[in-house]
Amino acid sequence: MMEKTFHIPVLLEETMKYLITRNDGIYVDGTIGAGGHSEEILKRTNAKVIGFDIDPKIVKIAQERLKNYGDRVLILNRNYASVKESLKELGIEKISGFLLDLGVSSYQLDQGGGFSYRFDEKLDMRMDRSSDLTASDILNESSEKEIADIIFKFGEEPKAKIIAREIIRYRQRKRIETTGELVKIIDKVVGKKYRLKVLARVFQSLRIAVNKELDNLKMGLESAIDVLEKGGRIVVISYHSLEDRIVKNFFKSNEKKCICPPDVGECKCGKVQVVKILTKKPITPKEDEISLNPRARSAKLRACEKILELE
Numbered sequence: 001m002m003e004k005t006f007h008i009p010v011l012l013e014e015t016m017k018y019l020i021t022r023n024d025g026i027y028v029d030g031t032i033g034a035g036g037h038s039e040e041i042l043k044r045t046n047a048k049v050i051g052f053d054i055d056p057k058i059v060k061i062a063q064e065r066l067k068n069y070g071d072r073v074l075i076l077n078r079n080y081a082s083v084k085e086s087l088k089e090l091g092i093e094k095i096s097g098f099l100l101d102l103g104v105s106s107y108q109l110d111q112g113g114g115f116s117y118r119f120d121e122k123l124d125m126r127m128d129r130s131s132d133l134t135a136s137d138i139l140n141e142s143s144e145k146e147i148a149d150i151i152f153k154f155g156e157e158p159k160a161k162i163i164a165r166e167i168i169r170y171r172q173r174k175r176i177e178t179t180g181e182l183v184k185i186i187d188k189v190v191g192k193k194y195r196l197k198v199l200a201r202v203f204q205s206l207r208i209a210v211n212k213e214l215d216n217l218k219m220g221l222e223s224a225i226d227v228l229e230k231g232g233r234i235v236v237i238s239y240h241s242l243e244d245r246i247v248k249n250f251f252k253s254n255e256k257k258c259i260c261p262p263d264v265g266e267c268k269c270g271k272v273q274v275v276k277i278l279t280k281k282p283i284t285p286k287e288d289e290i291s292l293n294p295r296a297r298s299a300k301l302r303a304c305e306k307i308l309e310l311e
């Protein structure tokens with residue numbers, strides 16, 4: 001029997017501290033999930049919250065949880081990468097804050113979506129069940145090189161090529177349908193000592209590929225900065241280095257004033273500073289939060305403030 005887990009919002013106090021700049025206005029929760037962070041924004045302010053989630057089941061859960069806040073909340077079953085267009089459709093020009101709490105919610109882990117190597121389930125991994133590609137499709141239909149690239153690029157797993165070869169060998173006999181089969185394949189080529197690390201990396205890589213997580217993150221940040229008001233904040237909680245690197249680089253490139261080569265003298269690039277980074281180093285959870293919520297262990301929070309209104 002699978003253990004049911006209640007989703008506890010990660011770095012809640014820290015998120016509120018960095019995100020909330022005013023009592024009114026509109027905050028966008030790009031990954032509303034079970035609505036933990038959003039509920040806290042609603043409790044602490046009189047602002048409106050627009051929530052996004054690609055998983056329709058999760059949207060229902062959040063709607064039910066936040067129903068007492070009436071028209072202060074609107075939850076859309078959409079990808080946060082479309083935040084700019086979605087707000088335009090709603091006639092909203094500017095927002096005071098944009099929050100992303102990346103990854104899978106505990107509810108999704110309990111839904112048998114094949115996200116975890118700890119449970120033997122169908123190898124699906126789609127957060128948005130209306131999309132076509134599952135993790136099983138990737139493993140059964142991609143070439144050996146494509147599979148190795150996914151595992152190496154999105155899992156940073158040094159044994160990617162060996163694992164990809166074993167996947168191909170296995171699927172010549174039978175389609176790979178379950179997480180259990182993938183675990184067996186990995187167990188054949190990886191020793192006990194590194195087993196859990198490798199499993200985590202391979203599963204992470206497939207989840208990122210299936211849900212196009214890194215592309216969404218890049219698009220979402222680009223989109224959000226345009227609709228953020230001056231003084232508004234972006235807060236992102238990430239759970240692995242690939243996500244964190246994207247957030248860090250995005251903030252840094254928007255903080256830079258000039259990108260001319262050093263020998264140019266007078267600036268010719270015309271680049272201006274758009275944000276101020278508020279977290280020089282990422283904020284991480286304290287030990288007491290981690291002991292209450294193991295999911296928080298790898299969390300890193302970064303925040304920036306928009307200091308310039310672009311035309």
Ligand SMILES: C[S@@+](CC[C@H](N)C(=O)[O-])C[C@H]1O[C@@H](n2cnc3c(N)ncnc32)[C@H](O)[C@@H]1O
Nearest residue numbers: 009031033034035036037053054079080101105
């Ligand atoms: C970690 S949970 C968020 C938990 C939430 N902060 C809370 O306190 O309950 C992440 C959620 O983001 C959603 N998600 C992931 N990628 C998304 C995307 N590109 N657009 C919209 N939602 C996304 C997932 O379906 C999941 O429900």
